[in-house]
Amino acid sequence: MATIHPTAIVDPKAELDASVEIGAYTIIGPHVRIGAGTVVGPHVVIEGHTTIGRDNRFFQFSSIGAQPQDKKWAGEPTRLEIGDRNTIREFCTFNTGTVQDKGVTRLGNDNWISAYVHLAHDCVVGNHTIFSNNAQLAGHVEIGDWVIMSGYANVHQFCKIGAHAFVGMSTSLTQDVPPFVLLSGNPAAAHGVNIEGMKRRGFTRAQIDGVRAAYKAIYRSGLTLEEAKQALVQQETDMPEAAAEIRAMREFLGVATRGIVR
Secondary structure (H helix, E strand, C coil), X not given: CCXXXXXXXXXXXXXXXXXXXXXXXXXXXXXXXXXXXXXXXXXXXXXXEEEECCCCEECCCCEEEECCCCCCCCCCCCEEEECCCCEECCCCEXXXXXXXXXXXXXXXXXXXXXXXXXXXXXXXXCCCCEECXXXXXXXXXXXXCCCEECCCCEECCCCEECCCCEECCCCEECCEXXXXXXXXXXXXXXXXXXXXXXXXXXXXXXXXXXXXXXXXXXHCCCCCHHHHHHHHHHHHXXXXXXXXXXXXXXXXXXXXXXXXXX
């Protein structure tokens, strides 16, 4: 049996692995599933159709799986899915999805989510991200792997942030952010490539140089976006060791729906 504090309220229909720990005064709803090794601290509410993977740690006072903050929501059984090995600190709010989108909000694996972070309905967050205190996502936002969101950064609905991007403190985003780009400000502005993050993750000098060349083509050459895409195609050929990274930046330009921060 799971270790459940006597003051906690766990609906008998909830599915908890035998190794799960539930803290004092926590409430677990009937449609919740929690995987092995996950620890839920005191005063946490987990409700809705919420599935949580293995070895997660929830600190006190979070609201997980509540209905979306969307007036169109009409009681549909939309979902929240949380992967494995995530750390979720105090006062976080993660909402379920809406039928107007995919019907699910997703948080991947190995993410570090600090206090007061909000993941709104239909957001998709990848793996290995870091959200500092008070980072906020509006609905339908997509965050790639290894993205860092600094404190008080906020993202407009439907925006996309590519993998390995770095969003500075108090940045307000209303457009998409290509992979590897470092930006800050309100309104947001690009300030180069997240070189330090790439070094820490083992990217080679050739890969970093390729990303810097792609950044210059997009942001410093005076080219239109269509012209920049063609320049990146040539760079993939000229810099084969960085072709995958350059291609990721080029392909992101093709899926950006709100225009890029530029």
